[in-house]
Amino acid sequence: MGRMEILTGVERRRDWSDDEKLSILQEASDPDARIADVARRHDIKPQQIYTWRRKFAAEQAEPVVSFLPVALIATGTSDEAEQPAPTDKPAAKRAARPMRIEIGCKGGRVLKVGANIAPDVLKALIRSGEEA
Secondary structure, three states, X not given: OOOOXXXXXXXXXXXXXXXXXXXXHHHHOOOOOOHHHHHHHOOOOHHHHHHHHHHHHHHHOOOOXXXXXXXXXXOOOHHHHHOOOOOOOOXXXXXXXXXXXXXXXXXXXXXXXXXXXXXXXXXXXXXXXXXX
């Protein structure tokens, strides 16, 4: 017969300190360890170990910020821009979604604009977003 435990009183949540969690995670990270066995030894569910792993991994990971070069290219007259390019393919059943770009400004603000925005308007928007 296996272990039997009788609980009486009010059910409560256990509060594990970060040191205890890290100790259990260290034990679970051993190449020969099985998560289910480690969880059983500490009277927790295996999913709790996976949840703690994700939590500590997210806290240690630094956000990655990357920048792409951007060049504003002036197009010809507005009449040329409005005419569709000739194609041999049949027309699509539904129009493609308009292209949009996102620009991260100072202070965490994000500027979302259509890809066909005029360069001078874009410049003014970026400046106003960074000043605010």
